[in-house]
Amino acid sequence: MSSVLIDILVSQRPRAWGLWPGRIGSLVLLFVLGFFVILYLRLARKRKIFIRKLPGLDAVDEAIGRATEMGQPVTFVPGIGAIGSLDTMCGLVFLSEVAKRCAELDTRLIVLNRNVLVQPATAGIVRDAFRAAGKTEKFSEDMVRYIAPDQFAFAAGALGTFKREKPAANLMFGAFWAESLELAEVGNDVGAIQIAGSSSMAQVPFFVAACDYCLIGEELYAGAAYIGRDPILTGSIAGQDWGKVLAAVLIALGVITAWLLPGNKWLSNLLLI
Numbered sequence: 001m002s003s004v005l006i007d008i009l010v011s012q013r014p015r016a017w018g019l020w021p022g023r024i025g026s027l028v029l030l031f032v033l034g035f036f037v038i039l040y041l042r043l044a045r046k047r048k049i050f051i052r053k054l055p056g057l058d059a060v061d062e063a064i065g066r067a068t069e070m071g072q073p074v075t076f077v078p079g080i081g082a083i084g085s086l087d088t089m090c091g092l093v094f095l096s097e098v099a100k101r102c103a104e105l106d107t108r109l110i111v112l113n114r115n116v117l118v119q120p121a122t123a124g125i126v127r128d129a130f131r132a133a134g135k136t137e138k139f140s141e142d143m144v145r146y147i148a149p150d151q152f153a154f155a156a157g158a159l160g161t162f163k164r165e166k167p168a169a170n171l172m173f174g175a176f177w178a179e180s181l182e183l184a185e186v187g188n189d190v191g192a193i194q195i196a197g198s199s200s201m202a203q204v205p206f207f208v209a210a211c212d213y214c215l216i217g218e219e220l221y222a223g224a225a226y227i228g229r230d231p232i233l234t235g236s237i238a239g240q241d242w243g244k245v246l247a248a249v250l251i252a253l254g255v256i257t258a259w260l261l262p263g264n265k266w267l268s269n270l271l272l273i
Contacts, residue, residue, distance in 0.1 A: 032246055037239030044235030051226045051234060056195050056213035060094075060227070063169035063193045064101050072168035073108040074098065075161065077183065078122060079174020079198070080114040080154060087199050088118060090224035091174030094197075095122060097227050098171060099129035103138070111144045112161060114154035119146045155179035159186045172196040172211075173220065176203045184210035197223060 040049065067074045076098055078091035095111065102109040111126060113119045123144040130139040147157035159182060162170070170187040172180075173196065180196075180203040187194045188210045196207040197215030207214045215223050225233035 033243035036242040040239040041235035044231035049234040049238050056215050059213045067168035068105045068107045070168045074169045075110045075167040077112050077172040081175030083117040085175050087175035093224040093228040094173040099126045103130045103133035112158045113146050155182050162186045167192045170194045181206035
């Protein structure tokens, strides 16, 4: 009985030549990607790293200026994700810059929150922005509103706010799910210029259909790095981009090698990661 069990276990051992080439390629790519990220993190502390402009980011100032001229508020929704979500953190970066701009122009800002831990974070960001602009007296606790913890209860409260306040600009950056179309449709219905961004590809089509500008997928992260100009964010974005370029080159070489040398599986597996 033991000899049969040993034979079964031995037969289940992975083939060295079938698995190790891909693992080696992935390990090499991981080290190279880490090298690029660390390199650009260091460079970002010394000089400005170029990040391509996104139309949606250039339109943020236009949207806030429009609200200022019309005497109507700007609404900001940092998504419905938790405070530890990467999308939520990007939303907070956007909020910091939007709050600074609103404070400079004396534009009324309304932030709508679903998560109980995001609420104090957004309140602190808006308060600091008005304090930095020397307009502490213009800050009001009513600017940052906690709606509800339930997803659709939050959506209903946000829609009611849109209908009552009639914002001239509605900015939505963060993690969104099924409520995305509701928010975008009602924001469009009240006549607000809308700019949205989310890494969820399932929700992006709704934003594209109902918003004036949209940051698609990873553009949310690149946009946060661009608008915040934090060296850690810009350096990591640049390093990851070069890592993607390297991965694309290796995959292309792997495809060419598999086509020209169909018998050399070890080399093609190594290059194809």
